[in-house]
Every structure is written in structure tokens, then in C-alpha cells.
Amino acid sequence: MSPSVRVLCTGDLHIGRRASRIPDDLDGTMYSCASAWKRLVDTAIQEQVDVVAISGDVVDEGNKYFEAIGPLEQGIRQLAGHGIMTYAVSGNHDHDVLPTLARRLNKDAFVLIGQGGVWERETFRRNGAVALYIDGWSFPQRSIMTSPLEGYALDPVDDAPVFGLLHGDLDQPNSTYAPLMDHQFTATIPDFWLLGHIHIPREHTTRTGKTLLYPGSPLAMDPGETGWHGAWIAELTRGQPTRLRHLRTSCVRYDTIAVALDGIDDAEEFNDRITGAVQAHVVSLVEDVDGCGDLQFVGCRLRLTGRTRLHRDIGARLAGNVRDLQLHEGPVVARVEGVYNETRPAIDLERLATSADPPGEVARLLIALEHDPDPPEYRELIERTRARMMDIHRASSFAAIASDVQPDTSHARTELMSQGWRLLDALVAQQERA
DSSP, X not given: OOOOEEEEEEOOOOBTBBOSSOOTTSOGGGGBHHHHHHHHHHHHHHHTOSEEEEESOOBSOGGGHHHHHHHHHHHHHHHHHTTOEEEEEOOTTXXXXXXXXXXXXXXXXXXXXXTTTOOEEEEEEETTEEEEEEEEOOOSSSOBOSOGGGGOOOOOOOSSOEXXXXXXXXXXXXXXXXEEOGGGGTTSSOSEEEEESOSSOEEEEOTTSOEEEEOOOSSOXXXXXXXXXXXXXXXXXXXXXXEEEEEOOOSEEEEEEEEEOTTOOSHHHHHHHHHHHHHHHHHHHHTOTTOOTTOOEEEEEEEEESEXXXXXXXXXXXXXXXXXXXXXXXXXXXXXXXEEEOOEEOOOHHHHTTSSSHHHHHHHHHHHHHHOSSOGGGHHHHHHHHHHHHHHHHSGGGGGGTTSOOOOHHHHHHHHHHHXXXXXXXXXXXXXXX
């Protein structure tokens, strides 16, 4: 059996950006994407990999050239000093600047594959012998409406494993960022593809058994990029499945924590429940059996649920105070950076539903929506709500996210329930004041 090739897999570095919602009293330089790149370089050297592969968006935008060139050059030079070769493709963010950067870098240490939107195959040699082929394609412009896989026509090889490197949007046919469909990988040579564009790590196996990996951004950059982030080590051996290992190199993690407030009646109980939930979450991360890697900061969003007499106070007063919460557990600092109030007032729906007044009508609607996903008596209301949501979805103001999931009847039902509870609480409050 031929020896394996060890590849550090990464992408979406976005050098030029920083993690968001970091408290001012923490060292901001640690939470930059440039620092995350330095940690990746150190990890590659420690892991004694043969190759570093980057699946696009190395630089956040073209205007970040001067911020990116220094850290990138230094890292490539450091890797080359340890005999590690770096290969990359450009993505939608760096289609213009990465070719410029590549001309400055040592071609014996860094190769940009597939410039101009043309498929290319690079050969990695170890001790003079072919050890790995890398098939790659780079964005020639910011927007790509068709799949680059339609133009893939590289020949089979049998003397070394073949590794695919590409930036694009998987199973999103309407995407403007190189839509890639599962079935299109069938006719390609590599059995393992490293993809870029999606910032949350994701492994996918195609219907024909090929492995696709979105490594995710190595630094979690905003609250939408939840969970563990870092680098991946892939071991490729000819004729064998690729072995993957995830390394937790991000010093930032974002999470949403669900906190049930059923039966909570006063502010002191509320404070205890919130603090306990955040503390328990951070402890679970620090004590994780697989370790917490380089973790330094956890940004928490709280999703408050349940029925509580404090429902109105949470919206008006308590939720804002929660954002002052900051806890320390070992080397990790945790802070609440957002609150979703999904609590419901402590209202007896069944009792209210017997009345003929407006609160009774809203109570009957909520009961119907909770017990039946398609209540016949409210189908027209649900459909009108869905149609109005679609009008908003199609509005020119939201053209940039037009490829997002379109609202359907389930979204309309969820929105009706949310707004119904708010309306009922306001109506009951009016009755109490009267």
C-alpha cells in the first residue's frame, strides 16, 4: 500500500475580518482572521502535514489586500520552511485579489489552481515521486450562475490519490455563487472534495459515495456560525477512503442556549435560572471529552421558552439586563450577546376560549394552531399570512438573500402563533388595567 498524504484542510479564512460581539476588554488581535491563519500554520507544522489546502475566500475582500499580504506571506514562508506545500483556489470574495497575491508568493511554496475559471490539475511530489494530484477551479469573477462541474473533463489517473478543491454552493440551484449539485460529482475523478463558501463545518456523502467536506471558517466570525470551528486533517491513500479528523483551533465559539422559564415568578428566580444555564453550558464545553482546543471566548444567545408570569417584564426590562452577564470558567470567558424571548404569558387558553370577546377569539386561534398543523377553519388566514410573507421575501430590499428558503405554510403558522401570543398578552393586559 502506498503511503498516505496528510493534508490540512481549511477555507473561508477571510483575512481582514474579525470575530464580532467580542467585549472591548478582551485582546482584540487574538480574535482576528489573520491570527486564526497563524494558528492554522502552527497546527500544520505540529501535525507534520504534507500539504495545506485552502478552498477559497482566503481574503475577505479585494480592498483587504494590504491587510492580508503580510500574514499570508509570512505563513506561506513558515510552512515552506518545514517542507509543507500550500494549494488554494479563489472564491467569490477573493477572485480578484488572490491572483495578485499569488504572483508575490514563492511558486515553489504556494500554487493557485484553476485561475480564470479553467480546470487544472496540480501534482504534489514527495521525495521526487508523485504522491497526490489536486484538481481545482477558481472563481474568475464574483458571481457565477452555473456549476463549474459542468466543465470538468480531467483524465483519470491511477498512480496516486486525487483531491478535489472547489468553492461553491452545494444543492442550491438558484445560487449566484457557483451552484454545485450532488449528482454532478459522479463524473469527477476525486473521491474526496474540499469545498468552500459555507462557514459552518459540514460533511456530505454523495449518492455515489464521494466525500464532500465544507471545513467551515477556521475562526467563528459571528453568532450565525455556531459550534466548534477549526482545521481538518485528511489522510489520503490510493484505493482507500479518506480519513478525516477535526481540530478545534478557533478561539471563539457561538452558541444558542435554550432556557425554559416555566413557573418562574420573580426576577431573582429568573436571574438564577439564566446564570445557571450559561454556567452549565460553558462547563460542558471546557470539560468536553474531546477537549476545548484553543477556545477563549463563548458568545451566547439565549432562547427563552415556557410560560411565565414574567413574560411582559422579559420583553420590557429583564432581557436587556441579561446582556450584562459575563462568566469565567478556566481559560474561557462567556458573555450573553443576544436574547430571543419566546416565552408565553401564564394564561389559561382553555378558559379564555369560552368567551366571545377578542381575547377569546385569539385564544381559539392559538388552540387550533397548537393542536393541528392545518386547521380547516383557519386555512384562509394561514394562506393570507404566507402570501404576505412571500411579498416581503420578494421585495427588492431583500434581493441579496433571494436564494433563502421561501416561506411556506409552516412558517406562516409559526408566525401567526408568535404574533397571536403577543396580541393575546396585550389584550389581557388591557382587561386587567380596566
